[in-house]
Amino acid sequence: MFRQPSGHVARALTIAGSDSGGGAGIQADLKTIHQFGVYALSVVTALTAQNTRGVQAIYDVSPEFVRAQLSSVYDDIGMDAIKTGMLSSTSIIREVASFLRENVTSPVVVDPVMVAKGGAPLLQSDAVEALKHQLLPLASIVTPNLPEAEVICGYPLHSWEDCHRAARDIASLGTNLVVIKGGHVPTSVTIETNQKSSSGLYDASAFATDIVYQKDTDKFTYLVTPRVDSQKTHGTGCTYSAAITALLASGASSLASIAGAKAFVYEAISRARTWDVGHGHGPTDHSTPIPQAYWPQVGKFNVYQDTEWRVV
Ligand SMILES: Nc1ncnc2c1ncn2[C@@H]1O[C@H](COP(=O)(O)OP(=O)(O)O)[C@@H](O)[C@H]1O
Numbered sequence: 001m002f003r004q005p006s007g008h009v010a011r012a013l014t015i016a017g018s019d020s021g022g023g024a025g026i027q028a029d030l031k032t033i034h035q036f037g038v039y040a041l042s043v044v045t046a047l048t049a050q051n052t053r054g055v056q057a058i059y060d061v062s063p064e065f066v067r068a069q070l071s072s073v074y075d076d077i078g079m080d081a082i083k084t085g086m087l088s089s090t091s092i093i094r095e096v097a098s099f100l101r102e103n104v105t106s107p108v109v110v111d112p113v114m115v116a117k118g119g120a121p122l123l124q125s126d127a128v129e130a131l132k133h134q135l136l137p138l139a140s141i142v143t144p145n146l147p148e149a150e151v152i153c154g155y156p157l158h159s160w161e162d163c164h165r166a167a168r169d170i171a172s173l174g175t176n177l178v179v180i181k182g183g184h185v186p187t188s189v190t191i192e193t194n195q196k197s198s199s200g201l202y203d204a205s206a207f208a209t210d211i212v213y214q215k216d217t218d219k220f221t222y223l224v225t226p227r228v229d230s231q232k233t234h235g236t237g238c239t240y241s242a243a244i245t246a247l248l249a250s251g252a253s254s255l256a257s258i259a260g261a262k263a264f265v266y267e268a269i270s271r272a273r274t275w276d277v278g279h280g281h282g283p284t285d286h287s288t289p290i291p292q293a294y295w296p297q298v299g300k301f302n303v304y305q306d307t308e309w310r311v312v
C-alpha cells in the first residue's frame with residue numbers, strides 16, 4: 001500500500017452506486033483504487049441490478065443510511081481524497097453535500113453520473129439542480145462527459161468553442177478544475193492546431209481528447225490518446241474518476257492525477273479489447289499495471305497546454 005510522507009496508508013473513499021456486473025460504479029472504483037496501491041473505502045448510495053447489456057432495476061439506499069455509512073468511515077478511518085459517482089436522487093445529494101460541507105477537508109472529485117452507457121437514467125431529472133448548487137461548489141475536480149456537460153450547462157456542445165464555454169460555466173458553479181471527457185464524440189470534426197503533423201490537421205474522431213480547464217489560471221490543457229476501436233467501455237468514467245482520486249490520495253497534484261488517470265483508463269480500455277466479459281458493452285480491465293511513469297509524471301500520451309485549436 002502507498003504511504004503518505006507522514007507514514008500513514010493513503011485512503012480514498014468512493015460514494016457511488018453498486019453495479020452488480022462489476023464494471024462500473026462502486027465495483028470499478030474499488031478495483032481501480034486498489035490497483036493504485038491506495039486503501040479503498042466505499043459508501044453505497046444505490047443498488048443497481050446491472051450487467052453489460054443494461055440496467056434492469058435500481059434500488060436507492062435511504063439518505064439516513066448513506067449518512068450512517070459516511071459517519072462510520074469518517075469517524076474511524078478517515079480519507080485523503082473522495083469521489084462521488086451515482087447519487088440517484090435530490091435527497092441523497094443533499095445528505096452527501098451536507099456531510100461533506102460539515103466534516104471534510106480532503107479533495108472531492110465529482111463525477112456527475114447521469115445516464116448509463118446503455119441509456120438508463122442513473123440520476124433523477126429533478127436532482128440536477130441539487131447537483132449543480134449543492135455538490136459542485138464542494139468539488140475540487142468535476143468530470144462530466146459531453147452529455148452531462150450539456151445537461152449541467154443547458155445548451156448543446158457541438159464545437160471546441162462550445163466545450164470551452166461549458167468548462168468555464170461549470171467552473172463558475174464553484175470548482176477550480178473541470179475535465180470535459182472525450183469518450184462521446186458528437187460529430188466527426190477536424191481540428192486545426194499548431195501542435196500537429198506537417199499538414200497541421202488533426203482528425204478529432206481518431207482520438208479521445210479530454211479538455212481540462214483550470215479556473216485559477218484560466219488555462220486549458222488537452223489530454224489526448226488514440227481512440228480505441230472498442231465497445232468495451234462500460235465504466236470508463238467511473239474508472240477514470242476513481243484513478244484521479246487514488247492519485248490525489250497518494251499526494252499527486254491535480255493535473256498529474258488527471259493525466260495519470262487518463263493514461264490508466266486508456267490502457268484499461270486497450271487491454272479489455274481481447275477479453276470476453278458479458279455479451280454487451282463489456283467492462284475495462286482494471287488489473288492494468290501501473291507503470292511508474294504514470295505517477296506522478298505523465299505517461300505515454302500527448303499533453304497540449306496553451307494551444308490554439310480551431311474547428312475547420
Ligand atoms: N474508445 C475510447 N478510446 C480511448 N479512450 C476512451 C474511449 N472511450 C472513452 N475514453 C476515455 O475514457 C475516459 C472516460 O470518458 P467517457 O467514456 O466520456 O466517460 P463516461 O463513462 O462518463 O461516459 C476519458 O478519459 C475518455 O477520453
Ligand SMILES: Cc1ncc(COP(=O)(O)O)c(N)n1
Nearest residue numbers: 017024025116234235236237
Ligand atoms: C452504478 C453505476 N454507476 C455509474 C455508471 C456509469 O457507467 P458508465 O461509465 O458506463 O457510463 C453505471 N453504469 N452504473
